[in-house]
Amino acid sequence: MPNKQTAVVAVIGLLLASAAFVIGLITGASNASVSSVLDSPNELCFIDTSPDQFSEKHAETKLAGCQVVGMSKQEAIAYLKNENLTVRIASEEGESFPMTEDYSDSRINLEILVGLVVAATAW
8 A cells, every 4th residue: 555645646647647637628718719611612613413312402412511621600501692592591509300200302500619610510
């Protein structure tokens, strides 16, 4: 069994390590920033030509969904409406919203986090 001095040093070491970890988390979170918010469609997206697509319109809708990931919520909605697509917010800031299960090949479900589109699915 370790002596009392060893136990005290171990506890102090754990407390200091925990405090350093928490300070690091706080500092990192306060210094975190988004390096680039897209203001135009992502040019690295491509149309899915696999035979599993529901329709040609569905493939085009999936492409538009890919293109808005990284945009601000407002820019993405404006872009998608300009493409004559229906926009539905699936979740925002961690809160999920109820959605119908019907299928539309011209609808995009957006997931928003800190004002940015982090996911967009065609459904």
